[in-house]
Amino acid sequence: MSIRSYQRRVREWMAACFPPSSASDRLERSHRFLEEALELAQAAGCSKEDALTLVNYVFSRPVGDGSQETGGVMVTLSALCDVHGIDLEEASERELARNWDRIDLIRSKQASKPHGSALPQ
Incomplete structure:
Protein backbone atom coordinates (compact mmCIF):
# COMPACT_ATOMS: atom_id res chain seq x y z
CA MET A 1 0.00 0.00 0.00
CA SER A 2 1.31 3.39 -0.91
CA ILE A 3 0.56 5.92 1.83
CA ARG A 4 0.01 8.62 -0.83
CA SER A 5 -2.44 6.41 -2.70
CA TYR A 6 -4.26 5.52 0.51
CA GLN A 7 -4.50 9.17 1.59
CA ARG A 8 -5.85 10.10 -1.86
CA ARG A 9 -8.44 7.31 -1.69
CA VAL A 10 -9.52 8.41 1.78
CA ARG A 11 -9.85 11.98 0.46
CA GLU A 12 -12.08 10.65 -2.35
CA TRP A 13 -14.22 8.76 0.16
CA MET A 14 -14.49 11.85 2.37
CA ALA A 15 -15.64 13.92 -0.62
CA ALA A 16 -18.26 11.29 -1.50
CA CYS A 17 -19.50 10.88 2.07
CA PHE A 18 -19.44 14.33 3.67
CA PRO A 19 -20.25 17.88 2.68
CA PRO A 20 -17.11 19.95 2.01
CA SER A 21 -17.64 21.94 5.22
CA SER A 22 -17.31 18.74 7.27
CA ALA A 23 -14.64 17.01 5.20
CA SER A 24 -12.33 20.04 5.45
CA ASP A 25 -13.09 21.11 9.02
CA ARG A 26 -9.72 20.89 10.79
CA LEU A 27 -11.11 20.81 14.32
CA GLU A 28 -13.67 18.15 13.46
CA ARG A 29 -10.99 16.01 11.76
CA SER A 30 -8.77 16.43 14.86
CA HIS A 31 -11.60 15.36 17.17
CA ARG A 32 -12.45 12.35 15.00
CA PHE A 33 -8.79 11.28 14.94
CA LEU A 34 -8.53 11.60 18.72
CA GLU A 35 -11.73 9.61 19.18
CA GLU A 36 -10.43 6.77 17.00
CA ALA A 37 -6.98 6.86 18.65
CA LEU A 38 -8.61 6.61 22.09
CA GLU A 39 -10.81 3.73 20.94
CA LEU A 40 -7.73 1.89 19.66
CA ALA A 41 -5.84 2.55 22.89
CA GLN A 42 -8.85 1.30 24.88
CA ALA A 43 -9.06 -1.84 22.73
CA ALA A 44 -5.34 -2.39 23.31
CA GLY A 45 -5.76 -2.26 27.08
CA CYS A 46 -5.22 1.40 28.02
CA SER A 47 -7.26 2.46 31.03
CA LYS A 48 -9.28 5.67 31.28
CA GLU A 49 -7.02 6.78 34.13
CA ASP A 50 -3.87 6.29 32.03
CA ALA A 51 -5.48 8.12 29.10
CA LEU A 52 -6.40 11.09 31.30
CA THR A 53 -2.89 11.16 32.78
CA LEU A 54 -1.44 11.21 29.26
CA VAL A 55 -3.84 13.99 28.18
CA ASN A 56 -2.68 16.13 31.09
CA TYR A 57 0.97 15.34 30.33
CA VAL A 58 0.70 16.17 26.61
CA PHE A 59 -1.21 19.41 27.16
CA SER A 60 1.31 20.57 29.79
CA ARG A 61 4.02 20.61 27.10
CA PRO A 62 4.65 22.97 24.17
CA VAL A 63 2.67 22.35 20.98
CA GLY A 64 4.59 20.15 18.54
CA ASP A 65 5.09 20.35 14.78
CA GLY A 66 2.25 18.67 12.87
CA SER A 67 4.50 16.99 10.32
CA GLN A 68 6.86 15.57 12.96
CA GLU A 69 3.95 14.46 15.16
CA THR A 70 2.39 12.70 12.15
CA GLY A 71 5.61 10.75 11.74
CA GLY A 72 5.45 9.84 15.41
CA VAL A 73 1.86 8.67 15.03
CA MET A 74 2.81 6.44 12.10
CA SER A 92 -6.61 0.12 6.80
CA GLU A 93 -7.85 -1.26 3.49
CA ARG A 94 -10.66 -3.25 5.16
CA GLU A 95 -11.94 -0.18 7.03
CA LEU A 96 -11.88 2.05 3.95
CA ALA A 97 -13.82 -0.57 1.95
CA ARG A 98 -16.30 -0.93 4.85
CA ASN A 99 -16.76 2.85 4.93
CA ALA A 118 -16.99 14.87 17.18
CA LEU A 119 -17.46 15.85 20.81
CA PRO A 120 -20.55 14.37 22.43
CA GLN A 121 -23.27 16.75 23.54
Whole structure:
Protein backbone atom coordinates (compact mmCIF):
# COMPACT_ATOMS: atom_id res chain seq x y z
CA MET A 1 0.00 0.00 0.00
CA SER A 2 1.31 3.39 -0.91
CA ILE A 3 0.56 5.92 1.83
CA ARG A 4 0.01 8.62 -0.83
CA SER A 5 -2.44 6.41 -2.70
CA TYR A 6 -4.26 5.52 0.51
CA GLN A 7 -4.50 9.17 1.59
CA ARG A 8 -5.85 10.10 -1.86
CA ARG A 9 -8.44 7.31 -1.69
CA VAL A 10 -9.52 8.41 1.78
CA ARG A 11 -9.85 11.98 0.46
CA GLU A 12 -12.08 10.65 -2.35
CA TRP A 13 -14.22 8.76 0.16
CA MET A 14 -14.49 11.85 2.37
CA ALA A 15 -15.64 13.92 -0.62
CA ALA A 16 -18.26 11.29 -1.50
CA CYS A 17 -19.50 10.88 2.07
CA PHE A 18 -19.44 14.33 3.67
CA PRO A 19 -20.25 17.88 2.68
CA PRO A 20 -17.11 19.95 2.01
CA SER A 21 -17.64 21.94 5.22
CA SER A 22 -17.31 18.74 7.27
CA ALA A 23 -14.64 17.01 5.20
CA SER A 24 -12.33 20.04 5.45
CA ASP A 25 -13.09 21.11 9.02
CA ARG A 26 -9.72 20.89 10.79
CA LEU A 27 -11.11 20.81 14.32
CA GLU A 28 -13.67 18.15 13.46
CA ARG A 29 -10.99 16.01 11.76
CA SER A 30 -8.77 16.43 14.86
CA HIS A 31 -11.60 15.36 17.17
CA ARG A 32 -12.45 12.35 15.00
CA PHE A 33 -8.79 11.28 14.94
CA LEU A 34 -8.53 11.60 18.72
CA GLU A 35 -11.73 9.61 19.18
CA GLU A 36 -10.43 6.77 17.00
CA ALA A 37 -6.98 6.86 18.65
CA LEU A 38 -8.61 6.61 22.09
CA GLU A 39 -10.81 3.73 20.94
CA LEU A 40 -7.73 1.89 19.66
CA ALA A 41 -5.84 2.55 22.89
CA GLN A 42 -8.85 1.30 24.88
CA ALA A 43 -9.06 -1.84 22.73
CA ALA A 44 -5.34 -2.39 23.31
CA GLY A 45 -5.76 -2.26 27.08
CA CYS A 46 -5.22 1.40 28.02
CA SER A 47 -7.26 2.46 31.03
CA LYS A 48 -9.28 5.67 31.28
CA GLU A 49 -7.02 6.78 34.13
CA ASP A 50 -3.87 6.29 32.03
CA ALA A 51 -5.48 8.12 29.10
CA LEU A 52 -6.40 11.09 31.30
CA THR A 53 -2.89 11.16 32.78
CA LEU A 54 -1.44 11.21 29.26
CA VAL A 55 -3.84 13.99 28.18
CA ASN A 56 -2.68 16.13 31.09
CA TYR A 57 0.97 15.34 30.33
CA VAL A 58 0.70 16.17 26.61
CA PHE A 59 -1.21 19.41 27.16
CA SER A 60 1.31 20.57 29.79
CA ARG A 61 4.02 20.61 27.10
CA PRO A 62 4.65 22.97 24.17
CA VAL A 63 2.67 22.35 20.98
CA GLY A 64 4.59 20.15 18.54
CA ASP A 65 5.09 20.35 14.78
CA GLY A 66 2.25 18.67 12.87
CA SER A 67 4.50 16.99 10.32
CA GLN A 68 6.86 15.57 12.96
CA GLU A 69 3.95 14.46 15.16
CA THR A 70 2.39 12.70 12.15
CA GLY A 71 5.61 10.75 11.74
CA GLY A 72 5.45 9.84 15.41
CA VAL A 73 1.86 8.67 15.03
CA MET A 74 2.81 6.44 12.10
CA VAL A 75 5.82 4.93 13.89
CA THR A 76 3.96 4.26 17.13
CA LEU A 77 0.85 2.99 15.31
CA SER A 78 3.01 0.55 13.37
CA ALA A 79 4.71 -0.60 16.57
CA LEU A 80 1.36 -1.00 18.37
CA CYS A 81 -0.04 -3.04 15.48
CA ASP A 82 3.08 -5.19 15.45
CA VAL A 83 2.89 -6.15 19.13
CA HIS A 84 -0.86 -6.82 18.88
CA GLY A 85 -0.57 -8.92 15.71
CA ILE A 86 -2.56 -6.45 13.58
CA ASP A 87 -1.69 -6.08 9.90
CA LEU A 88 -1.80 -2.29 9.53
CA GLU A 89 -2.21 -2.33 5.76
CA GLU A 90 -4.95 -4.96 5.79
CA ALA A 91 -6.85 -3.23 8.62
CA SER A 92 -6.61 0.12 6.80
CA GLU A 93 -7.85 -1.26 3.49
CA ARG A 94 -10.66 -3.25 5.16
CA GLU A 95 -11.94 -0.18 7.03
CA LEU A 96 -11.88 2.05 3.95
CA ALA A 97 -13.82 -0.57 1.95
CA ARG A 98 -16.30 -0.93 4.85
CA ASN A 99 -16.76 2.85 4.93
CA TRP A 100 -17.59 2.95 1.21
CA ASP A 101 -20.33 0.38 1.91
CA ARG A 102 -21.73 2.42 4.82
CA ILE A 103 -21.96 5.95 3.36
CA ASP A 104 -25.72 6.28 4.01
CA LEU A 105 -25.37 5.09 7.60
CA ILE A 106 -22.38 7.38 8.22
CA ARG A 107 -24.22 10.38 6.75
CA SER A 108 -27.22 9.67 8.98
CA LYS A 109 -25.01 9.40 12.05
CA GLN A 110 -23.16 12.59 11.04
CA ALA A 111 -26.45 14.48 10.69
CA SER A 112 -27.33 13.72 14.31
CA LYS A 113 -24.02 15.09 15.65
CA PRO A 114 -23.21 18.72 16.42
CA HIS A 115 -21.56 20.42 13.44
CA GLY A 116 -17.86 21.08 13.60
CA SER A 117 -16.96 18.52 16.25
CA ALA A 118 -16.99 14.87 17.18
CA LEU A 119 -17.46 15.85 20.81
CA PRO A 120 -20.55 14.37 22.43
CA GLN A 121 -23.27 16.75 23.54
